[in-house]
Amino acid sequence: MKNNSHWLNWCRLCAKDDAKSNVKLQRSEQTCPQTWDNVLIGAIRKYFEVHMILEDEFSSVLCTECYTLISELIDFAEHVTKVQAIFEVKLKPICNWM
Numbered sequence: 001m002k003n004n005s006h007w008l009n010w011c012r013l014c015a016k017d018d019a020k021s022n023v024k025l026q027r028s029e030q031t032c033p034q035t036w037d038n039v040l041i042g043a044i045r046k047y048f049e050v051h052m053i054l055e056d057e058f059s060s061v062l063c064t065e066c067y068t069l070i071s072e073l074i075d076f077a078e079h080v081t082k083v084q085a086i087f088e089v090k091l092k093p094i095c096n097w098m
């Protein structure tokens with residue numbers, strides 16, 4: 001096995017072994033403003049229950065496909081949250097009637 005295909009360099013979500021384009025997420029303690037890597041790590045924990053916090057022991061690497069997918073998932077989740085707020089406003093008059 002080549003050095004660059006060590007499992008710590010595999011994508012944490014799909015195990016893709018692409019050392020050239022895989023991205024290592026850097027968790028920082030900074031919470032305001034949040035770094036994008038922290039937002040990604042938070043989303044991965046929320047949606048997949050994968051905890052990418054033990055950087056020294058487990059892979060915190062994503063392939064470009066998963067990186068893009070999670071970024072889109074975050075955008076989509078934000079969109080869904082906004083839509084729910086619209087539905088809540090629309091539902092309120094119905095609830096008051098009952």
Ligand SMILES: [Zn+2]
Nearest residue numbers: 011014063066
């Ligand atoms: Zn992947």
